[in-house]
Amino acid sequence: MSKCLKCQKELTGNEIGLTKKLINRGSTEFYCINCLAQKFDCDVPLLEKKIEQFKKQGCTLFA
Numbered sequence: 092m093s094k095c096l097k098c099q100k101e102l103t104g105n106e107i108g109l110t111k112k113l114i115n116r117g118s119t120e121f122y123c124i125n126c127l128a129q130k131f132d133c134d135v136p137l138l139e140k141k142i143e144q145f146k147k148q149g150c151t152l153f154a
């Protein structure tokens with residue numbers, strides 16, 4: 092199980108997918124949605140919407 096690089100929270104597949112999408116597709120270090128929101132200075136609900144968008148686009152990074 093992967094953990095957030097910053098806060099050590101256990102990550103969901105969505106969070107791993109989102110890190111890859113936002114930072115680097117080949118990334119092996121991942122962040123939870125809260126830390127991603129802080130990093131990009133945006134809201135968690137906005138990122139959740141992004142995940143839904145990416146899923147609808149058929150992005151394979153999201154399970």
Ligand SMILES: [Zn+2]
Nearest residue numbers: 095098123126
């Ligand atoms: Zn975190």
